[in-house]
Amino acid sequence: MSDSENGTSGLRGPTPEERPKPEGRRNRHGERVDSATDAEQDTRTAEVSVLVEHEPGVLAKVSGLFSRRQFNIESLTVGPTTVDGHARITLVVEETDAGIEQVKKQVEKLVPVIAAGELGDDAVCAELVLLKVRGEEPDKVHAITQMYEGQTLDAGPRTITVQITGDQQKIDDAVDAFRQFGIIEIARTGQTALARGDTPTTPGESPAASAESTANTEQTAENTDNDD
Structure with missing residues (x-):
């Protein structure tokens, strides 16, 4: 009897028992760990700079994410930037390389977050x-x-x-x-922390000059025009 007579499609796939099953455990971040390389990875300290909209509840959202995901956070600081309405959160985490990547990816998904990035060793x-x-x-x-x-x-x-x-x-x-x-x-x-030199501390960040610095620049330009 043909497949069509049996009411089945001409294309047949493996049965559930025949399908390959993923091996290895999942770590606490939900990532599949290869059983062949299941050795515990080394952790390292990383500084992550997060640029956010300066609004009520943003710190609670970030800290809540770390609690839910069980990331190892060493310290967290927050303060305004030179751009009105923006704040900078500096996170120090102790994680594996994979864990640090997860920190950045998960933080960037939060609505008030503008950008996030790991600082270099020379920060x-x-x-x-x-x-x-x-x-x-x-x-x-x-x-x-x-x-x-x-x-x-x-x-x-x-x-x-x-x-x-x-x-x-x-x-x-x-x-x-x-x-x-x-x-x-x-x-x-x-x-x-801040990035050294002209490098933006957070990827894509465009630091703004302070009002005082801008005023001084404008005053200098005005004096130059008057001299001319």
């Missing part, structure tokens, strides 16, 4: 830490503060509060150095 990075330590040895505390180019913000008979700025390694080293005095409280801002 200018800095953060700030406030340290409140015991004040029994003020001279030594002052010496350590000077060594890390910091500032003393408050000093009393019982506590001393200092401020240190720099890259993550410098901040980590400073915190370790102050432990000998007894750290009472600590507050760190998290890392923020």
Whole structure:
């Protein structure tokens, strides 16, 4: 009996049992991991700059994404840019290369996000830490503060509060150095960063000059015209 008489098509595919089945597990990002290379991938630290519309709730959307996707976020900072209505979020994540790519792809899908990109190794990075330590040895505390180019913000008979700025390694080293005095409280801002030189920090970004800079430029041009 022919296929047409059986009511079946002339083109036959494999049965469900014959179809190839994907192998390997899925990782926490939903990606299929090849069983032959199922070894745990090395993670690395990456700085991701995200340009967003400066509107209520945007930070909650970004942080909510990280919570749902279980990305390893080390720090998050946010602040305005030179463009009115825009803000910059700087994310520091500890992920595999695949995880970092997922971070960028998922963040860019959010409605308030304009663009996102990973900063290069030569980016200018800095953060700030406030340290409140015991004040029994003020001279030594002052010496350590000077060594890390910091500032003393408050000093009393019982506590001393200092401020240190720099890259993550410098901040980590400073915190370790102050432990000998007894750290009472600590507050760190998290890392923020800009691309070095003329390179835009976020892909496609067109930084605008500040109002003061624009005014100075216009004034210079006006003075030049008057001289002519």
